[in-house]
Amino acid sequence: MxxxxxxxxxxxxxxxxxxxxxxxxEGELARILARRSxxxxxxxxxxxxxxxxxxxxxxxxxxxxxxxxxxxxxxKDPAKRKVFAELLPDMAHVAKAPxxxxxxxxxxxxxxxxxxxxxxxxxNTLDTFxxxxxxxxxxxQTFILAAEAVGLGTCPISQLRKDMPxxxxxxxxxxxxxxxxxxxxxxxxxxGRLSLRLPPALVVHTDRYDDSRFEAELAGYDARRHAxxxxxxxxxxxxxxxxxxYTWSDNVSRRLANRERRDFGAFIRQHGFELE
Ligand SMILES: Cc1cc2nc3c(=O)[nH]c(=O)nc-3n(C[C@H](O)[C@H](O)[C@H](O)COP(=O)(O)O)c2cc1C
Numbered sequence: 001m002x003x004x005x006x007x008x009x010x011x012x013x014x015x016x017x018x019x020x021x022x023x024x025x026e027g028e029l030a031r032i033l034a035r036r037s038x039x040x041x042x043x044x045x046x047x048x049x050x051x052x053x054x055x056x057x058x059x060x061x062x063x064x065x066x067x068x069x070x071x072x073x074x075x076k077d078p079a080k081r082k083v084f085a086e087l088l089p090d091m092a093h094v095a096k097a098p099x100x101x102x103x104x105x106x107x108x109x110x111x112x113x114x115x116x117x118x119x120x121x122x123x124n125t126l127d128t129f130x131x132x133x134x135x136x137x138x139x140x141q142t143f144i145l146a147a148e149a150v151g152l153g154t155c156p157i158s159q160l161r162k163d164m165p166x167x168x169x170x171x172x173x174x175x176x177x178x179x180x181x182x183x184x185x186x187x188x189x190x191x192g193r194l195s196l197r198l199p200p201a202l203v204v205h206t207d208r209y210d211d212s213r214f215e216a217e218l219a220g221y222d223a224r225r226h227a228x229x230x231x232x233x234x235x236x237x238x239x240x241x242x243x244x245x246y247t248w249s250d251n252v253s254r255r256l257a258n259r260e261r262r263d264f265g266a267f268i269r270q271h272g273f274e275l276e
Pocket of ligand 1: 035036037038039091155156157158159160181193194195
């Protein structure tokens with residue numbers, strides 16, 4: 001059992017950092033350090049009142065300029081749940097999660113507020129798109145941490161965006177409202193698995209961006225991750241072959257070498273954003 005936060009931090013990175021050696025492994029920080037996504041859920045419903053409380057927690061997230069440019073759809077209709085389950089047949093958690101939410105970026109409310117004051121909404125911009133996406137993501141992460149604090153497990157689903165017209169039709173999203181990610185929620189059926197993170201040396205910079213240790217730190221991370229949780233399914237093997245030792249960075253490069261959601265930009269432009 002971890003005694004100190006330093007034990008949990010060592011588990012998170014797969015290397016001892018010494019950080020947190022004087023702080024006991026308890027409370028909110030300990031929970032965050034040990035968190036993981038959950039994709040298998042017990043057959044136990046999430047009480048409606050608890051869900052409403054967690055959504056209020058999500059609405060307590062900070063929001064750019066207090067504009068609150070996000071919304072969420074609680075998908076309850078079994079026919080609509082089926083649409084998403086059929087869209088993502090490889091993700092059984094989408095079909096089985098007791099609660100399924102779709103977090104949205106929302107420029108429409110601001111447009112309606114401007115119209116109410118008979119003012120133009122001179123903000124159908126890339127900046128607004130980013131602000132709305134960030135607001136929505138912060139709300140989702142706040143929901144996630146609140147849910148985990150009461151023993152629930154969650155898993156975000158960005159794969160939902162692979163068919164934007166379908167999602168838009170199903171949830172009747174008007175122009176200016178777009179999905180950021182769905183979120184599966186339920187009581188975990190098992191302990192799940194901790195996922196090792198990149199070493200702070202690659203992510204945390206002081207005073208200036210410095211990736212001079214990229215090669216050495218990445219090689220170390222690949223080795224630790226491979227030993228801890230080898231990636232089971234190799235991507236694009238027809239193009240890149242089957243690697244004997246399939247590392248995290250190999251997986252990342254295969255994914256990023258193949259553009260996802262080519263139609264996303266066009267869809268967003270047709271859906272109310274000028275993105276200037
Ligand atoms: C924006 C976002 C989208 C994600 N989309 C998916 C998804 O479509 N399917 C899935 O199974 N997991 C998805 N995840 C979960 C990530 O795979 C997971 O957070 C990551 O592997 C790290 O694991 P951990 O959360 O257990 O630490 C998503 C996470 C985020 C933040």
